[in-house]
Amino acid sequence: MKLPEQVTRLGIVIAVIVAVVLLLRFVILPESLFSARPHQAAAAEREMAKPLRHAGVAVCRECHEEQFELKYGGKHRTIGCENCHGPAASHAADENAAKPPLPREREACLACHGYDSSRPNGFPQVDPLEHRPRKKCVTCHDPHDPVPPKAPTECTGCHGRIEHTKAMSTHALLPCASCHAVDAQHMTEPRLALPTKPDSREVCGRCHVPGATDPAASKVSVDMAAHGGTYVCWECHYAHLPEGRK
Numbered sequence: 001m002k003l004p005e006q007v008t009r010l011g012i013v014i015a016v017i018v019a020v021v022l023l024l025r026f027v028i029l030p031e032s033l034f035s036a037r038p039h040q041a042a043a044a045e046r047e048m049a050k051p052l053r054h055a056g057v058a059v060c061r062e063c064h065e066e067q068f069e070l071k072y073g074g075k076h077r078t079i080g081c082e083n084c085h086g087p088a089a090s091h092a093a094d095e096n097a098a099k100p101p102l103p104r105e106r107e108a109c110l111a112c113h114g115y116d117s118s119r120p121n122g123f124p125q126v127d128p129l130e131h132r133p134r135k136k137c138v139t140c141h142d143p144h145d146p147v148p149p150k151a152p153t154e155c156t157g158c159h160g161r162i163e164h165t166k167a168m169s170t171h172a173l174l175p176c177a178s179c180h181a182v183d184a185q186h187m188t189e190p191r192l193a194l195p196t197k198p199d200s201r202e203v204c205g206r207c208h209v210p211g212a213t214d215p216a217a218s219k220v221s222v223d224m225a226a227h228g229g230t231y232v233c234w235e236c237h238y239a240h241l242p243e244g245r246k
């Protein structure tokens, strides 16, 4: 069977195009246009020519066993020393070289722990404006073993002197809550949720008027209308160590 002439011509055109493409690909154009291998080789050579700046944790360990052990046993075990202290190969090779810096500023920690919604779920993050503002992180967290410190659960953890003073006073048995309303947030972020303070003579009068009904009321009462004029009671009595008749 003889092919129609237009099919033969089309066949020739296609054959020529294929031949040109093959010629371009394998003979005319350089190999580096199609393969990554020459680029990789060149890049590897270029990078390997650069001086080493990081030494790696294993090297730091040789002289800093204490910091290594501490870090290895804690939450920062996956972070290299040089992530925080910067490249330190020159220091590791020569003790007289400049010492690596100590990253004590908040920014150094916030680079990883500052709140960012794109971080993985559950990664411990803090809002720098709310989380103990202004204080250096390392005053509360050991950078080599960063356990979150336990917030005090008792008032005495932060107000020890007031607690001890009160314990020696006639008000010893009164809980702090009988005069201050304390929001739970005050226990962890004290300055963001200050407790209330007594704001009127009646707070004291609750227990010191004759016939007071408060279960903790005092046996000692005063005439509210006359005693101490119109001054608030704590102008004359320190509420945490009140003195009466001498």
Ligand code: HEC
Binding pocket: 054, 055, 056, 057, 059, 060, 061, 062, 063, 064, 081, 082, 085, 088, 089, 091, 092, 093, 095, 099, 100, 101, 102
């Ligand atoms: C050959 C021993 C040696 C190696 C290896 C070494 N260090 Fe040191 N490093 C020292 C000595 C010695 C000091 C000075 C100690 C001192 O002043 O109390 C020091 C001090 C430091 C300090 C404290 C600087 C200061 O101001 O107090 C840091 C941080 C430090 N090295 C980090 C590293 C890191 C990170 C590595 C690993 C890349 C490393 N070192 C490897 C010997 C070494």
Ligand code: HEC
Binding pocket: 057, 060, 061, 064, 067, 068, 069, 071, 076, 079, 080, 081, 082, 083, 084, 085, 102, 103, 104, 138, 143, 144
């Ligand atoms: C999360 C960041 C971080 C990592 C990781 C880290 N350090 Fe530190 N390192 C610090 C900070 C911050 C200080 C300063 C602490 C201070 O002044 O209270 C410090 C202090 C030091 C000191 C001075 C002495 C001391 O203990 O305070 C040495 C030495 C040291 N680091 C070595 C290392 C070595 C070695 C590693 C790795 C095994 C390492 N660090 C890992 C942040 C880090």
Ligand code: HEC
Binding pocket: 075, 076, 078, 079, 083, 084, 103, 108, 109, 110, 111, 112, 113, 122, 123, 124, 137, 138, 141, 142, 143, 146, 147, 148
């Ligand atoms: C290079 C990133 C990086 C830097 C810088 C860094 N951390 Fe961390 N931190 C981590 C990782 C990773 C963990 C472990 C998270 C986990 O266990 O899910 C961690 C854990 C912690 C934890 C424990 C949180 C918990 O819920 O148990 C505290 C606290 C902490 N870091 C404080 C700090 C402080 C303070 C600094 C600055 C001195 C600092 N970090 C610097 C990466 C970093």
Ligand code: HEC
Binding pocket: 106, 109, 110, 113, 114, 124, 125, 126, 128, 131, 132, 135, 136, 137, 138, 139, 140, 141, 148, 149, 150, 151, 188
């Ligand atoms: C005044 C002490 C103090 C300072 C300063 C402080 N923290 Fe904390 N941090 C705590 C306490 C206490 C906790 C335990 C949880 C709480 O009460 O908020 C904690 C918890 C954390 C946690 C764990 C949060 C979680 O969800 O698991 C991380 C991470 C952390 N702090 C990082 C930092 C960083 C970063 C800084 C500096 C920018 C810093 N802290 C400064 C006291 C402090």
Ligand code: HEC
Binding pocket: 151, 152, 153, 154, 155, 156, 157, 158, 159, 176, 177, 180, 182, 186, 187, 188, 189, 190, 191, 194, 195, 196, 197
């Ligand atoms: C984590 C530490 C901490 C704990 C725990 C704590 N406080 Fe405070 N408290 C503070 C700080 C810090 C202030 C602010 C002091 C200042 O501004 O000089 C404060 C202030 C106060 C004030 C004064 C408020 C004002 O307007 O001046 C009262 C009252 C108070 N606390 C009562 C309590 C009582 C009651 C408890 C226990 C239920 C308690 N606090 C637990 C740290 C704490």
Ligand code: HEC
Binding pocket: 155, 156, 159, 162, 163, 166, 171, 174, 175, 176, 177, 178, 179, 180, 197, 198, 234, 239, 240
């Ligand atoms: C009998 C009531 C009473 C009791 C109980 C009491 N407070 Fe107070 N507190 C006061 C008064 C009144 C003030 C002063 C208010 C003012 O100056 O405006 C005060 C002030 C404070 C302040 C502000 C700083 C200062 O010394 O003036 C703190 C902090 C505080 N109290 C903590 C405590 C704590 C902690 C306890 C429990 C251990 C406690 N208070 C128990 C009445 C009381």
Ligand code: HEC
Binding pocket: 170, 171, 174, 178, 179, 198, 203, 204, 205, 206, 207, 208, 214, 216, 217, 218, 219, 220, 233, 234, 237, 239, 242, 243, 244, 245
């Ligand atoms: C919840 C009850 C209660 C409140 C509120 C209270 N007190 Fe008292 N107060 C007592 C008790 C109980 C005593 C111990 C004396 C006794 O055994 O009756 C006492 C003792 C005193 C004394 C010593 C009396 C003496 O003779 O030794 C003074 C002064 C005093 N309170 C002043 C105050 C002042 C000022 C306030 C307000 C800031 C206040 N009290 C609030 C219950 C209270």
Ligand code: HEC
Binding pocket: 201, 202, 204, 205, 208, 220, 221, 222, 224, 227, 228, 229, 231, 232, 233, 234, 235, 236, 237, 243, 244, 245, 246
């Ligand atoms: C201007 C100062 C002043 C003020 C304000 C004041 N007091 Fe007194 N208070 C005293 C003095 C001084 C005494 C010693 C006894 C006396 O001379 O009455 C005393 C004694 C007391 C006593 C012991 C009474 C007794 O019989 O032993 C109580 C209870 C008392 N005050 C409660 C209060 C209360 C509650 C308030 C507020 C409503 C208050 N005081 C306001 C100065 C004051």
